[in-house]
Amino acid sequence: MQTLYLAELREQVSAEVSGLSAHPAFRNRMLTLGITPGSQVVVIRRMPFGGPLEIEVRGTRLAIRQADAAQIAVRVKNGQEQEAAP
Amino acid sequence: MRIALVGNPNVGKTTLFNALTGAHQEVANWPGTTVEFVIGKVRGEDVELVDLPGTYTLTAYARDEQVTRQFLLHEPYDAVIVVVNAASLERNLFLVLEVMELTPKVVVALNMMDVAHELGISIDVGALAGRLQIPVVPTVASKWQGLAELVAQTMRVAREEVVPLHHWPVPYPEQLRRWLEPLAAELAGAGAGLRHRPEWMALRLLQGDDEVIRAVRVLPQGHTAVGLALSCCAQHAGFQVEVGGPAVALDARVLESIRTQQAELEVAIADAKYQHIAALLEGCVRRLLRRTKTFTERMDQVCLHRFWGYPLMAAVFFVAFWVSFVASAPLSDDVGNLMGWLGQAAAVGLGHLGAPHWLQDLVVDGVFAGVGAVLSFVPYMAIFFAIYQILQDSGYMARASVLVDRLMQLIGLHGKGFFALVSAYGCNVPAMAATRVMENHRDRLMANLVIPFIPCNARLGVMAVMTAAFFPGTRGAFVMMALTLISLGVVAGAATVYRKTVLPTDPAPLLIELPNYHVPSLRNIAFPTWHRVWMFISRIWVFLLWATILTWALTYFPAGQPVSHSLAARIGHLLEPVGQWYGFDWRLMIAIVFGFVAKETTLSTLGVLYGAGTNGSLTHLLTQSMTPLVAFTYLVVYMLYVPCLSTVIQMRRESGSAKWTAVGIAVNVAVAFGLGLLLERLAWLFGIGA
Ligand SMILES: Nc1nc2c(ncn2[C@@H]2O[C@H](COP(=O)(O)OP(=O)(O)O)[C@@H](O)[C@H]2O)c(=O)[nH]1
Ligand SMILES: [Mg+2]
Numbered sequence: 001m002q003t004l005y006l007a008e009l010r011e012q013v014s015a016e017v018s019g020l021s022a023h024p025a026f027r028n029r030m031l032t033l034g035i036t037p038g039s040q041v042v043v044i045r046r047m048p049f050g051g052p053l054e055i056e057v058r059g060t061r062l063a064i065r066q067a068d069a070a071q072i073a074v075r076v077k078n079g080q081e082q083e084a085a086p
Numbered sequence: 087m088r089i090a091l092v093g094n095p096n097v098g099k100t101t102l103f104n105a106l107t108g109a110h111q112e113v114a115n116w117p118g119t120t121v122e123f124v125i126g127k128v129r130g131e132d133v134e135l136v137d138l139p140g141t142y143t144l145t146a147y148a149r150d151e152q153v154t155r156q157f158l159l160h161e162p163y164d165a166v167i168v169v170v171n172a173a174s175l176e177r178n179l180f181l182v183l184e185v186m187e188l189t190p191k192v193v194v195a196l197n198m199m200d201v202a203h204e205l206g207i208s209i210d211v212g213a214l215a216g217r218l219q220i221p222v223v224p225t226v227a228s229k230w231q232g233l234a235e236l237v238a239q240t241m242r243v244a245r246e247e248v249v250p251l252h253h254w255p256v257p258y259p260e261q262l263r264r265w266l267e268p269l270a271a272e273l274a275g276a277g278a279g280l281r282h283r284p285e286w287m288a289l290r291l292l293q294g295d296d297e298v299i300r301a302v303r304v305l306p307q308g309h310t311a312v313g314l315a316l317s318c319c320a321q322h323a324g325f326q327v328e329v330g331g332p333a334v335a336l337d338a339r340v341l342e343s344i345r346t347q348q349a350e351l352e353v354a355i356a357d358a359k360y361q362h363i364a365a366l367l368e369g370c371v372r373r374l375l376r377r378t379k380t381f382t383e384r385m386d387q388v389c390l391h392r393f394w395g396y397p398l399m400a401a402v403f404f405v406a407f408w409v410s411f412v413a414s415a416p417l418s419d420d421v422g423n424l425m426g427w428l429g430q431a432a433a434v435g436l437g438h439l440g441a442p443h444w445l446q447d448l449v450v451d452g453v454f455a456g457v458g459a460v461l462s463f464v465p466y467m468a469i470f471f472a473i474y475q476i477l478q479d480s481g482y483m484a485r486a487s488v489l490v491d492r493l494m495q496l497i498g499l500h501g502k503g504f505f506a507l508v509s510a511y512g513c514n515v516p517a518m519a520a521t522r523v524m525e526n527h528r529d530r531l532m533a534n535l536v537i538p539f540i541p542c543n544a545r546l547g548v549m550a551v552m553t554a555a556f557f558p559g560t561r562g563a564f565v566m567m568a569l570t571l572i573s574l575g576v577v578a579g580a581a582t583v584y585r586k587t588v589l590p591t592d593p594a595p596l597l598i599e600l601p602n603y604h605v606p607s608l609r610n611i612a613f614p615t616w617h618r619v620w621m622f623i624s625r626i627w628v629f630l631l632w633a634t635i636l637t638w639a640l641t642y643f644p645a646g647q648p649v650s651h652s653l654a655a656r657i658g659h660l661l662e663p664v665g666q667w668y669g670f671d672w673r674l675m676i677a678i679v680f681g682f683v684a685k686e687t688t689l690s691t692l693g694v695l696y697g698a699g700t701n702g703s704l705t706h707l708l709t710q711s712m713t714p715l716v717a718f719t720y721l722v723v724y725m726l727y728v729p730c731l732s733t734v735i736q737m738r739r740e741s742g743s744a745k746w747t748a749v750g751i752a753v754n755v756a757v758a759f760g761l762g763l764l765l766e767r768l769a770w771l772f773g774i775g776a
Binding site for chain 1 (some may be wrong): 142143145146147148173174175176177180181349352353356357360382386390392393395484487488489491492495501595596597598599600
């Protein structure tokens with residue numbers, strides 16, 4: 001197990017959400033869109049110049065800003081670990 | 087009988103609504119907001135259907151989404167249809183559960199069954215309905231499939247005297263039930279006037295929902311319930327708090343940890359819902375393992391490509407704007423010409439009847455010119471809004487927002503505002519309407535405040551003519567470029583200053599759904615387009631007509647005198663002291679003032695004031711009467727000051743606030759004249775154009 005932030009997650013690697021952002025409106029939005037602790041996320045692609053990430057959660061695709069994704073902690077399964085933040 | 091239609095954005099609510107109601111629709115505004123919802127009559131039934139704004143939850147923070155919650159909480163209805171996307175059931179059922187917690191009269195429209203089928207998702211509808219214990223009707227709204235069954239089931243639920251469900255729609259885990267159940271019991275006994283199911287109130291109380299806390303407080307025994315909810319949280323955090331007592335006074339530290347507990351409970355409750363959804367879908371939904379990528383995935387490989395996405399977006403927007411400006415221009419001209427011709431004909435008719443000269447003149451230059459000014463907006467608006475709707479419904483707009491979000495953040499705005507800002511170069515009025523894609527009210531307000539700094543087609547036209555007159559050849563291109571850069575700079579500067587001062591929030595966090603691509607339906611395009619154009623026309627025509635008549639009267643009276651002695655000239659002379667700072671004569675000042683009615687008229691106003699035609703061409707007369715430096719200053723002021731009457735009215739409507747509209751106008755005028763003065767002084771300092 002390795003814990004890192006969603007913003008650092010490599011593309012196409014499945015991870016489990018373990019901690020959410022503290023911003024109340026944003027947390028509400030995450031929860032209702034299905035980003036709950038324990039849910040699986042995959043980063044599909046990143047926009048250039050530090051733009052938003054496209055992620056897949058519970059069968060739907062979402063776009064999230066890099067800065068917001070940097071507040072969501074995720075856990076990567078053994079064997080899928082990656083080096084320190086890119 | 088009244089039925090509410092709710093659902094996530096983009097699930098097909100409006101398509102379903104249009105299919106069920108046909109042309110009998112009216113648009114209502116939620117009191118105190120600019121949020122709209124549509125009401126229609128179901129064909130062949132005495133049933134009113136309400137299409138509410140799309141929402142992911144009943145606990146949302148965004149204003150549009152709150153309207154849906156407010157409606158479900160406070161308006162009467164007999165049943166709720168929750169429209170869900172069959173291709174994305176897991177996420178969509180979340181809202182279904184939330185609505186079920188609020189009311190037992192729920193029917194699920196399992197829409198987009200065709201899409202689900204294509205994606206290899208098969209759903210055992212009967213089993214799902216059985217587990218949810220409410221009717222679930224599969225539909226394909228865009229092909230009018232399943233509608234009769236949906237109406238039948240809804241009527242059954244609406245007519246039935248439904249006994250309030252005595253169980254919790256979501257089986258919350260023991261650790262939550264330990265608090266929820268006593269709290270619900272307490273609320274049930276809290277006295278008459280409990281407007282919603284105690285179970286729902288208990289859930290909201292535990293999460294610290296301010297609105298519900300206030301509603302409960304006014305009940306005879308409400309304080310006990312509120313106190314109980316607080317002490318649950320406090321206990322969880324390891325504090326002991328006295329239950330009951332009229333006002334629970336807590337010190338800041340305890341309050342702080344209660345907030346944290348409420349947030350944790352919110353997560354736990356959402357988590358329990360998703361756990362329950364997983365259990366509901368277990369065995370009901372099967373997904374074929376797919377080898378090939380879906381259509382949407384393949385599209386996004388290009389549309390969201392880190393390189394190709396951008397030129398593609400530029401091409402899409404170019405075509406969109408080209409069609410709305412270029413294709414509509416001849417139509418607008420035709421409308422203007424037709425009005426001019428009708429005016430002349432009417433004047434001739436009046437002449438035969440022996441009407442005085444002033445009346446004929448009023449008809450041509452006042453009434454018909456005014457009507458023409460209103461109608462000339464129509465072709466542009468109709469085409470623009472249709473394209474806007476196509477981009478929205480197809481799913482492309484969400485992608486474009488993602489592509490430009492980073493860029494827009496530099497000026498403190500949201501990616502979703504990009505299209506609105508770019509479209510403002512065409513016309514500021516529909517651009518303000520297009521800011522509605524942004525969910526956050528402040529973001530919308532901000533966009534509305536800066537849009538007037540973007541020169542629209544009409545202003546660009548006037549600017550091009552004057553630039554060509556004063557700066558012939560290549561210099562003209564540089565001047566236009568400089569003007570455009572100045573306007574961009576002012577937009578960015580104003581946005582930053584607004585953010586730092588009066589609208590101090592980050593642009594709302596971006597977390598948007600990238601819906602599957604769809605071919606938009608004609609009905610879905612036509613109705614909102616027609617509605618938006620009509621809203622604009624019905625709101626604007628009185629103002630524009632009177633304003634045109636007023637400007638006519640000011641230049642016409644006193645009758646028989648040349649323009650230089652008209653009332654307008656007197657106003658111009660009054661303004662001359664201001665103009666002197668910049669080197670503008672009274673005629674230029676008047677053109678600025680009258681340009682407020684409609685920017686298109688500026689050239690003709692200047693033509694009349696300078697006596698173009700008899701004394702030579704307007705461009706010649708203009709170059710005779712001022713230096714290029716004065717002309718440049720004039721262009722800057724002209725480009726930036728209050729755009730026009732229509733824009734102001736639109737701003738009032740979109741911001742929903744007279745105060746903000748006044749602020750916007752004041753800032754516009756101040757920036758335009760301030761910057762003009764600065765440029766003039768700088769040029770003087772460096773000895774240019776003296
Ligand atoms: N394939 C398919 N497309 C649909 C269906 N229902 C709606 N659509 C399309 O989905 C898009 C969004 O629909 P709309 O009614 O605007 O969604 P709303 O945001 O919930 O009001 C439009 O392009 C519709 O044509 C359906 O059952 N099947
Ligand atoms: Mg809709």
